[in-house]
Amino acid sequence: MCLGIPGEVVDILTEHQDLAKVDVNGVRRTINIGLLQDEDVRVGDWVLIHVGFALSKIDEEEARSALEFLETLGKAYQDELDALRDSHID
Numbered sequence: 001m002c003l004g005i006p007g008e009v010v011d012i013l014t015e016h017q018d019l020a021k022v023d024v025n026g027v028r029r030t031i032n033i034g035l036l037q038d039e040d041v042r043v044g045d046w047v048l049i050h051v052g053f054a055l056s057k058i059d060e061e062e063a064r065s066a067l068e069f070l071e072t073l074g075k076a077y078q079d080e081l082d083a084l085r086d087s088h089i090d
Contacts (some may be wrong), residue, residue, distance in 0.1 A: 006063035
């Protein structure tokens with residue numbers, strides 16, 4: 001199962017403006033935010049992530065609610081976190 005997971009933007013990479021570092025429940029990874037170029041993504045914003053791409057900008061309340069729901073999925077959510085943990089964008 002593939003899920004969209006909320007992550008908080010913790011850094012925008014200055015050398016690659018279409019890349020940002022996000023935090024998803026303590027897992028920090030670089031993702032592509034190029035699809036949101038018109039959204040003015042900044043540090044502290046929340047985005048919905050799927051396969052290394054930010055698909056949409058969401059508010060913190062929506063992110064928290066989604067994370068609470070995802071945690072109830074157990075293994076599917078853990079598998080998605082593991083996949084995020086193992087992913088790398090250079």
